């Protein structure tokens with residue numbers, strides 16, 4: 001299994017091109033199931049999660065081809081299977097995104113329940129309750145959820161008990177082909193949901209309220225193909241902004257937009273980082289002094305993303321004073337804490353909060369990645385630490401960061417992949 005070795009202490013400097021957003025690309029790929037015409041997606045990132053979704057869609061009968069390295073054509077002329085098997089779902093929870101489109105187009109779906117994961121229990125009950133409210137029958141058997149709506153789905157009003165990103169996306173896709181009007185209340189407002197809604201409208205859907213917490217969908221009989229450009233990855237942009245910040249370097253994040261990371265940018269600025277909007281993207285410059293501790297609470301968009309919490313914690317490990325980091329989205333997303341502590345960080349967990357008392361220096365150590373964002377927080381810590389950090393289980397990184405080692409190496413980081 002690959003490892004990543006980092007010799008820390010060099011400020012990173014240069015240009016990093018931000019890739020297309022993984023969490024936008026995955027639901028967009030699933031949306032191809034809604035039409036018998038080809039969907040062309042441009043700006044698709046090269047990631048192992050994208051490969052997993054490609055494998056799943058191929059099994060369902062979708063022809064997936066790459067016209068160019070980042071241009072993916074998905075053609076679901078015929079649905080060959082309505083089953084998302086355990087083998088793929090357990091590798092990637094986002095597989096559950098085929099549920100809504102399959103039920104809407106084929107009248108049924110059989111999707112393995114994903115089970116828990118490294119960051120929490122992560123049930124899919126809202127997805128199922130929403131589909132049930134739209135008239136589907138739900139049966140749980142053999143670890144699979146069997147959803148049937150042979151006569152089609154019917155529009156309804158569904159209120160999410162708490163905000164769910166993929167829950168909103170699944171019901172949005174299902175409602176696009178339902179009979180009549182669906183109102184999704186307390187819907188997620190994440191840019192990835194907005195991107196999906198815009199693509200669905202380009203495919204002939206009738207969705208209004210995009211970007212608000214109430215989505216109104218007038219169902220249509222059929223959708224058609226279109227070409228859609230995937231938005232840039234705000235989590236990747238936030239991560240590299242923090243890489244510049246933690247090493248005291250300067251990086252131009254090509255293709256990054258302030259509107260996608262408003263709170264992160266504001267908090268980085270408060271900590272002492274300079275962020276300038278340029279024509280090509282965002283120019284991030286670390287501080288010549290130690291950063292200041294700033295408290296953070298994760299929240300649905302436009303709040304501070306849970307997917308940047310681990311990276312923020314690495315940053316705060318080296319700040320002056322203390323920072324209180326509260327995780328409100330997932331119940332078990334502090335797996336990086338013991339690993340950061342092995343590198344010399346001073347972090348104490350109290351329930352859903354972590355108190356980070358900044359230390360002047362981290363020290364390189366062998367550490368273990370547990371999930372995608374936890375892994376990258378260890379990369380950030382390694383970039384700043386004295387000595388060498390070796391991170392194992394880097395397959396987590398390959399799920400969500402395209403060419404991470406190449407991108408950082410091009411900015412002067414001493415980072416290499418050990419095969």
Ligand code: EPZ
Pocket residue numbers: 023026094120121122123124125126127128162163164165166167192306307329330331372373400
């Ligand atoms: C999406 O996961 C992202 N994944 C996650 O990205 C991200 O961390 C998360 O949203 C929050 O922003 C994709 O977009 C593919 P949720 P999702 O449903 O949709 C609870 C990454 O690193 N909940 O918004 O699965 C749930 O347990 C990742 O790229 C229910 O209780 O997250 C959680 O506490 C990992 N029942 C909260 O809601 C449900 O039916 C929000 O989860 C659904 C969710």
